[in-house]
Amino acid sequence: xxxxxxxxxxxxxxxxxYALIALGFVLIxxxxxxINFATGExxxxxxxxxxxxxxxxxxxxxxxxLLVMLGSAALGFAVERAILRHMLGQPTISxxxxxxxxxxxxxxxxxxIWTSDxxxxxxxxxxxxxxMGEVVIRSNFFWGFVIAMAAVVVFALLFKYAKVGxxxxxxxxxxxxxxxxxxxxxxxxxxxWSMGAIAAALGGLxxxxxGGIQPTLGMVGLTIFPVVILGGLDSIAGAVVxxxxxxxxxxxxxxxxxxxxxxxxxxxAPFVVLVLILLIKPYGLFGKEEIERL
Amino acid sequence: MxxxxxxxxxxxxxxxxxxxxxxxxxxxxxxxxxxxxxxxxSTTLKAISGFLPxxxxxxxDGWIEFAxxxxxxxxxxxxxxxGLFQVMEGRRIFEDLTVEENLSCGAYTxxxxxxxxxxxxxxFSYFPALKDRYxxxxxxxxxxxxxxxxxxxxxxxxxxxxxxxxxSLGLAPLLVEEIFEIIGQINRQEGVTILLVEQNAQIAxxxxxxxxxxxxxxxxxxxxVERLLNDQDVQEFYLGLxxxxxxxxxxxxxxxxxxxxxxx
Numbered sequence: 001x002x003x004x005x006x007x008x009x010x011x012x013x014x015x016x017x018y019a020l021i022a023l024g025f026v027l028i029x030x031x032x033x034x035i036n037f038a039t040g041e042x043x044x045x046x047x048x049x050x051x052x053x054x055x056x057x058x059x060x061x062x063x064x065x066l067l068v069m070l071g072s073a074a075l076g077f078a079v080e081r082a083i084l085r086h087m088l089g090q091p092t093i094s095x096x097x098x099x100x101x102x103x104x105x106x107x108x109x110x111x112x113i114w115t116s117d118x119x120x121x122x123x124x125x126x127x128x129x130x131x132m133g134e135v136v137i138r139s140n141f142f143w144g145f146v147i148a149m150a151a152v153v154v155f156a157l158l159f160k161y162a163k164v165g166x167x168x169x170x171x172x173x174x175x176x177x178x179x180x181x182x183x184x185x186x187x188x189x190x191x192x193w194s195m196g197a198i199a200a201a202l203g204g205l206x207x208x209x210x211g212g213i214q215p216t217l218g219m220v221g222l223t224i225f226p227v228v229i230l231g232g233l234d235s236i237a238g239a240v241v242x243x244x245x246x247x248x249x250x251x252x253x254x255x256x257x258x259x260x261x262x263x264x265x266x267x268x269a270p271f272v273v274l275v276l277i278l279l280i281k282p283y284g285l286f287g288k289e290e291i292e293r294l
Numbered sequence: 295m296x297x298x299x300x301x302x303x304x305x306x307x308x309x310x311x312x313x314x315x316x317x318x319x320x321x322x323x324x325x326x327x328x329x330x331x332x333x334x335x336s337t338t339l340k341a342i343s344g345f346l347p348x349x350x351x352x353x354x355d356g357w358i359e360f361a362x363x364x365x366x367x368x369x370x371x372x373x374x375x376x377g378l379f380q381v382m383e384g385r386r387i388f389e390d391l392t393v394e395e396n397l398s399c400g401a402y403t404x405x406x407x408x409x410x411x412x413x414x415x416x417x418f419s420y421f422p423a424l425k426d427r428y429x430x431x432x433x434x435x436x437x438x439x440x441x442x443x444x445x446x447x448x449x450x451x452x453x454x455x456x457x458x459x460x461x462s463l464g465l466a467p468l469l470v471e472e473i474f475e476i477i478g479q480i481n482r483q484e485g486v487t488i489l490l491v492e493q494n495a496q497i498a499x500x501x502x503x504x505x506x507x508x509x510x511x512x513x514x515x516x517x518x519v520e521r522l523l524n525d526q527d528v529q530e531f532y533l534g535l536x537x538x539x540x541x542x543x544x545x546x547x548x549x550x551x552x553x554x555x556x557x558x
Contacts, residue, residue, distance in 0.1 A: 184371045
């Protein structure tokens, strides 16, 4: 029994981080209807920013953390202004190709700047694992979960109550009408990209803290796809629930099926569940029922 | 306050929609812009509110002045800050947002939070129905309530000029009367100048002081409302009255024989 509980607990911990990264997708998709295939690279760059500030420049953890948020916001801002603004009104497939290209560019840049060597953060949290009854969670997982959840809550509140959040939702709902309210729709796009980049970067930082960083860290973005699609591309609640489902399924599959199935069943399982859920709910668990062709 | 001078609008570089249209909206008045489908009424509004570029339209000639300022090249959100607010055709409320959030979007350009609250209360005194639905999603409101919300949203921006595009669209006659009653009140009590685009000539002329009648991208007739109401052509073609002033009978099939005088 304790094995099962431990798998669940770890699944929830990882799921929280997945939820945060999924939020990176959702924030951008909701406002601009663009699926950002470079989200994984945004994560990776975020993790490298942290490494740069903390290890290379020797800043303390909390200022580095804040600088990462600032830096990734700037990254999102720059990407939107320099590239995606010019793609407004182009077919979806072109925009998708642009974001895929962007991911390659960011990957290449990261290798140029930080080399492709494996790097580690200095220990950020106390080493001792967190023990709850019989369940043991590694401290990096636990604190990662706490930070991720805090970030998700902040984003959700921002969207719900802040003026800019309401304006962003209005933009997502009806762009023309938002324009007629005096909301600068283009600014909202930029804000969405910045916020999406921040969410992804924080996720990258947490994952980097757990497993170390490498330019290919962005591949985790692939695991996030089932999360986003599962929850529905335009739903914050969906991102959170989807994150937990994928985290838990992944851990259970890894724990129980590992002996019977050769290969990486841990990474495969979420996709199986994804297909099953999409068979029943084609728009994801919380998605709006609209047809999006890719 | 607003003057549109001889504008020509072309869509997609090809389709000429407005062919030299001029109109004036004096401060504090309600001006009606009437015409049938496809006459170019909505295009006129879009030309004023800066929405044309978003629909591949372009003003190729003429200019638009608001409070002594040329509006050329300003984006819609900048025009809102100048006091020019358009209530779009078909209401266009944010369905996924609550009534409250919709209203606060209307006040997006304002900084004076305390006054916004007072203005919201004012909206509820005009439209008490909205108060009960304050927290519910705007998508679940009835058509009439949605129109009320759209007008309230405009009021919260504290515009100098409010442009209403077919506020009667898809509403029951009784509700239309109620809403136009309130539009008149808003004009008198808040001092908001109103430019009204309508197909329903009868109700539009009942609240406005001056009217323009459009056909095929041109103004074909304009004048103070009293004169329009007495004009035979307007009576026949827009108000549905026969020559004797009574209701027109469609038994006299020859009605098409009479030509609109402004065409010749």
